[in-house]
Amino acid sequence: MTQPDLTGKTALVTGASRGIGKSIALSLAKAGAHVLALARTPGALEDLDDEIKAAGGKASLIPMDLVSDDGIERLAGALTERFPALDILVLNAGSLGELAPLPDIDPKVWRHTLDLNVTANWRLLRALDPMLRNAADARVIGLSSRVGGEAPKAFWGSYAVTKAAFDMLLKTYAEEMAKTSVHVSLISPGPMRTDMRKVAMPGEDSATLPHPDELLPLVHHLLVREDREPLRISFKEWTGGA
Numbered sequence: 001m002t003q004p005d006l007t008g009k010t011a012l013v014t015g016a017s018r019g020i021g022k023s024i025a026l027s028l029a030k031a032g033a034h035v036l037a038l039a040r041t042p043g044a045l046e047d048l049d050d051e052i053k054a055a056g057g058k059a060s061l062i063p064m065d066l067v068s069d070d071g072i073e074r075l076a077g078a079l080t081e082r083f084p085a086l087d088i089l090v091l092n093a094g095s096l097g098e099l100a101p102l103p104d105i106d107p108k109v110w111r112h113t114l115d116l117n118v119t120a121n122w123r124l125l126r127a128l129d130p131m132l133r134n135a136a137d138a139r140v141i142g143l144s145s146r147v148g149g150e151a152p153k154a155f156w157g158s159y160a161v162t163k164a165a166f167d168m169l170l171k172t173y174a175e176e177m178a179k180t181s182v183h184v185s186l187i188s189p190g191p192m193r194t195d196m197r198k199v200a201m202p203g204e205d206s207a208t209l210p211h212p213d214e215l216l217p218l219v220h221h222l223l224v225r226e227d228r229e230p231l232r233i234s235f236k237e238w239t240g241g242a
Contacts, residue, residue: 002220003027003030003031003220004031004220004223004224005031005032006028006031006032006033006087006088006223007031007032007033008032009032009033009034009087009088010033010034010036010083010085010086010087010088011025011028011033011034011035011036011086011087011088011089011090012035012036012038012079012086012088012089012090012128013025013028013035013036013037013038013090013092014038014039014066014090014091014092014093014124015038015039015092015093015094016035016037016038016039016045016048016092017037017039017040017041017044017045017047017048018039018044018194018195019192019194019195019196019212020092020143020189020192020194020212020215021039021090021092021093022048022212023211023212023213023215023216024090024092024212024215024216024219025037025048025052025059025090026048026051026052026055026057027213027216027219027220028088028090029052029055029057029058029059030052030055030056030057031220032057033057033087033088034058034059034060035052035057035058035059035060036059036060036062036079037049037052037059037060037061037062038062038063038064038066038075038093039062039063039093040063040064040065041063042061042063045061045062045063046061048061049061062075066093066116066120066123066124067112067115067116067119067120072120072123072124072127073123073127075127076127076128076131079128079131080130080131083131084134085131085132085134085135085136085138086128086131086132086134086135086138087135087137087138087139088138088139088140088141088223089124089128089132089138089139089140089141090141090142090143090219091121091124091140091141091142091143091166091170092142092143093116093120094116094117094143094162094163094166094196095112095113095116095117095159096113096158096159096196096199096200097109097110097112097113097117097157097158097159097162098110098113098158099155099156099159099200100155100157100158101154101155101157102157105157105158109158110158113158113159113162114158114161114162114165116162117159117162117163117165117166118162118165118166118169121142121166121169121170122169125140125169125173132182133180133181133182135181135182136181137181137183138181138182138183139182139183139185139222139223140170140173140177140182140183140184140185141184141185141186141187141219141222141223142166142167142170142184142185142186142187143186143187143189144163144166144167144170144186144187144188144189144232145159145160145163145188145189146188146190146234147159147160147163148160148161148162148163148164148165148166148167150188167186167232170184170186170231171186171231171232174228174231178228183222183225183228184228184231185222185231185232185233186231186232186233187215187218187219187222187232187233187235188232188233188234188235189212189215189235190210190234190235190236191204191209191210192209192210192211192212192214192215193206193207193209193210193211193212194212197209210235214235214239215235218233218235218238218239
């Protein structure tokens, strides 16, 4: 699929400094969008900015922790003053949590995983909803997981539970946006060549996994499609995999 023309559009990508988020942020910038790249690591964001500039794109860097007390609300206020609308919101940031039996998960890790994977995304939707509604054709894309609500897996409790809740968060928002100009989609990317996957599966040969760039045609499709269904799309099924 050809790259969409996103000239004049504003896109916020969370977890933009590496992996899937970085690939999406770079592709949106190459397509002409002004990318608001959000991540915790300033150095990695600067590397992304260098790549975007080298490709002729434009980005604004937002180094911040999404679980900070009022950071999201302050960010929304600053963006509202600068931009009339938000055309694209990619909710990609997330935490693996702790791979352990449910009774053994550290309560602090549980709370942080819940705060980042669920609550921070609710706060983003809550704070940015007016900007999304101001866009003529807004697109919200959330990065889902097969483990979250579809295929429970032992020891993945903190990640699976929070991603299942994240899915329902986006599905509920999609229902509420059904008669508006805001389109909501979920992508289940499956195993990909990312740092999170390396942590989860240290013995796996990452060279056998798809690169995050391979996900981009699906992202581009969701940015331009006119219909709203299906809401949740599996990358593997979309590409014809078994």
